[in-house]
Amino acid sequence: MLLHVPDILSREQVAAIRQRLDDTAWADGRETVGSLGAQVKRNLQLPDQSPLKRELGETILAALARSPLFFNAALPLKILPPRFNCYVAGGEYGFHVDGAVMAFVRGEQMRSDVSCTLFLSDPEEYEGGELIIHDTYGEHEVNLAAGDAIVYPSTSLHRVTPVTRGARVAAFFWVQSMVRDESQRRLLFELDASIERLRASAADEAAILQLSGVYHNLLRRWAQT
Numbered sequence: 636m637l638l639h640v641p642d643i644l645s646r647e648q649v650a651a652i653r654q655r656l657d658d659t660a661w662a663d664g665r666e667t668v669g670s671l672g673a674q675v676k677r678n679l680q681l682p683d684q685s686p687l688k689r690e691l692g693e694t695i696l697a698a699l700a701r702s703p704l705f706f707n708a709a710l711p712l713k714i715l716p717p718r719f720n721c722y723v724a725g726g727e728y729g730f731h732v733d734g735a736v737m738a739f740v741r742g743e744q745m746r747s748d749v750s751c752t753l754f755l756s757d758p759e760e761y762e763g764g765e766l767i768i769h770d771t772y773g774e775h776e777v778n779l780a781a782g783d784a785i786v787y788p789s790t791s792l793h794r795v796t797p798v799t800r801g802a803r804v805a806a807f808f809w810v811q812s813m814v815r816d817e818s819q820r821r822l823l824f825e826l827d828a829s830i831e832r833l834r835a836s837a838a839d840e841a842a843i844l845q846l847s848g849v850y851h852n853l854l855r856r857w858a859q860t
Contacts, residue, residue: 642783664679675727680720716808723798751807758778764795766785
């Protein structure tokens with residue numbers, strides 16, 4: 636499921652994060668991928684051991700915890716602390732699929748079910764840099780406002796096109812979901828959204844209660860914790 640999650644960060648939060656990132660030193664992004672990824676990746680990235688990465692990542696994790704839409708879409712069990720990248724001067728990342736298993740700095744591992752990009756640059760700040768996500772319905776071009784996120788299955792083939800002007804700055808991270816199967820997560824998300832629409836329309840409370848029970852019983856059946 637490809638989903639736009641708006642307003643994860645406020646404009647003030649984006650500005651504060653960007654100020655910190657604009658004043659820091661970046662490293663070669665190829666340091667964090669294997670040999671195949673290094674052949675198609677050309678960008679800058681905050682080192683994994685960077686204290687700034689940890690500090691800004693905690694700000695983003697706190698913001699994600701306040702987003703019901705993100706929670707309902709990803710149903711997170713574990714979230715890899717956000718990383719930060721910058722594409723400038725032709726920087727790009729060719730088609731690739733994210734690794735199936737991700738490692739925390741402290742050595743813990745998690746399965747990647749959901750991939751997320753949180754934009755920290757507005758589209759008018761740069762040219763190129765579109766996130767292209769390929770799925771069974773074709774290719775989708777994503778270029779969102781700063782503070783907005785895109786959520787999509789980690790099984791998706793995707794790339795970032797070359798940035799030909801300005802700088803494209805973003806945070807990115809992965810989620811191990813309580814519900815491993817993408818089709819099951821989609822069904823739960825659509826069911827929850829339908830329940831919320833019925834509640835907003837003052838529909839029959841008994842029917843809403845019954846549907847809520849179906850949702851939680853399906854989640855109970857499918858969740859892996």
